Amino acid sequence: MFSGRQDPTWLVSDRAAARLKRIWDSLTRHAGAGPDAPALGYRGCWLRDATGREWFAYGGVVTEREGDREERRADPGKAWEQRLISSAPRGVLPPGMHMS
Amino acid sequence: MAVRITIDIFSGRPNPVIELDGREARAALERLAPVRKLRRDEIVPAPESVLGYRGLLIEQTGARDLPRRFRYVHGDVLGQRVAHRAADEFFEDFVCGSTGPIRHVKLGREFPNFVRREVNRYRKVRYNYLEKHIHFPPKVHCRCAPLYEPQWWNDAGQKQWNNNCYNYACDYRSDTFAQPGLAAGSMYTALTCAAVRPAAVRDDLIDWPSSKNKCPKEGHVVALVIAPGFDFHWYRKGRNGYWSHKPGSTPVTNVDNSNVSIPDPRTANRGPYTDFCTFMIVMHGHIKIQ
Numbered sequence: 522m523f524s525g526r527q528d529p530t531w532l533v534s535d536r537a538a539a540r541l542k543r544i545w546d547s548l549t550r551h552a553g554a555g556p557d558a559p560a561l562g563y564r565g566c567w568l569r570d571a572t573g574r575e576w577f578a579y580g581g582v583v584t585e586r587e588g589d590r591e592e593r594r595a596d597p598g599k600a601w602e603q604r605l606i607s608s609a610p611r612g613v614l615p616p617g618m619h620m621s
Numbered sequence: 622m623a624v625r626i627t628i629d630i631f632s633g634r635p636n637p638v639i640e641l642d643g644r645e646a647r648a649a650l651e652r653l654a655p656v657r658k659l660r661r662d663e664i665v666p667a668p669e670s671v672l673g674y675r676g677l678l679i680e681q682t683g684a685r686d687l688p689r690r691f692r693y694v695h696g697d698v699l700g701q702r703v704a705h706r707a708a709d710e711f712f713e714d715f716v717c718g719s720t721g722p723i724r725h726v727k728l729g730r731e732f733p734n735f736v737r738r739e740v741n742r743y744r745k746v747r748y749n750y751l752e753k754h755i756h757f758p759p760k761v762h763c764r765c766a767p768l769y770e771p772q773w774w775n776d777a778g779q780k781q782w783n784n785n786c787y788n789y790a791c792d793y794r795s796d797t798f799a800q801p802g803l804a805a806g807s808m809y810t811a812l813t814c815a816a817v818r819p820a821a822v823r824d825d826l827i828d829w830p831s832s833k834n835k836c837p838k839e840g841h842v843v844a845l846v847i848a849p850g851f852d853f854h855w856y857r858k859g860r861n862g863y864w865s866h867k868p869g870s871t872p873v874t875n876v877d878n879s880n881v882s883i884p885d886p887r888t889a890n891r892g893p894y895t896d897f898c899t900f901m902i903v904m905h906g907h908i909k910i911q
Contacts, residue, residue, distance in 0.1 A: 524869045525800070
């Protein structure tokens with residue numbers, strides 16, 4: 522989300538990771554590309570596990586990547602994204618942060 | 622994909638600007654596509670220091686066969702590395718037509734007719750105009766500015782991830798995600814113009830608030846903006862007069878949040894970076910950032 526400062530980063534607890542997995546499993550496939558994020562401001566959030574598998578969420582689409590494999594799922598209510606962001610420890614995220 | 626058409630016609634008033642995107646932008650770019658190079662005997666001056674209509678200034682993103690910024694006059698496309706006939710030699714008629722893009726300009730019912738008359742009058746001006754030199758391509762605006770070479774920064778590795786907007790603006794790769802003032806032992810203490818600006822001065826950038834988007838004689842010019850309480854961001858002006866930037870660890874880009882070119886960061890879409898602080902000069906080799 523930042524340009525000058527380092528982006529906020531934190532470790533996600535096992536409990537939060539399990540919740541995120543449940544949300545991911547409940548999402549349906551999304552055809553096509555996700556929306557483009559703007560150059561400045563909030564550009565999405567991503568999660569990486571110990572195996573290197575990653576999830577990226579922005580604009581109601583969550584993308585899972587593992588090696589060359591990629592799968593997108595629709596998250597119109599941004600449940601996955603909000604759950605990930607709410608897992609941040611207090612003080613990591615700036616107050617009044619907006620997910621656009 | 623976006624197209625901005627400026628009708629270069631006024632002297633005192635701001636020129637009318639038409640913004641197109643999506644289907645309209647695509648259709649316009651198809652009409653403006655270069656189809657053949659102008660022959661020597663076809664190259665006619667398009668003087669800019671005259672009163673009245675002087676052509677259409679086109680700024681675009683999306684078409685690779687056209688420069689980001691060029692001029693369209695009477696079927697000619699003129700700009701950096703381009704002096705061609707356009708696919709639509711009557712693009713000006715299209716713009717001024719009853720269903721053309723000029724309908725977005727609210728300058729009265731007679732304005733389109735006024736522009737059409739001016740377009741025709743400018744033909745005579747061009748053919749009668751005597752010029753000693755014709756310079757193609759247009760001259761470099763900021764001769765001391767660094768090259769715009771996004772591929773060098775955007776390596777999806779060490780350079781991209783570990784260098785931020787400040788690194789890019791200063792054209793200084795430190796791989797430390799540089800922070801203003803840190804190299805001088807005194808990093809900024811608040812995310813405000815009042816705190817970040819002097820921190821950059823401590824890194825030996827030169828504050829130039831009176832710049833008005835000009836190019837310095839030496840060094841290159843950068844601009845500081847702030848998302849109050851959140852973050853800072855920097856832009857840098859390139860050789861062609863346009864600005865580019867690197868938002869954090871994301872790739873270098875020369876468009877703003879509206880996906881259009883940046884002739885002036887003060888008027889660009891900067892998202893949450895609402896506060897424009899100042900212009901500053903970077904003298905190559907004089908600064909140290911960390």
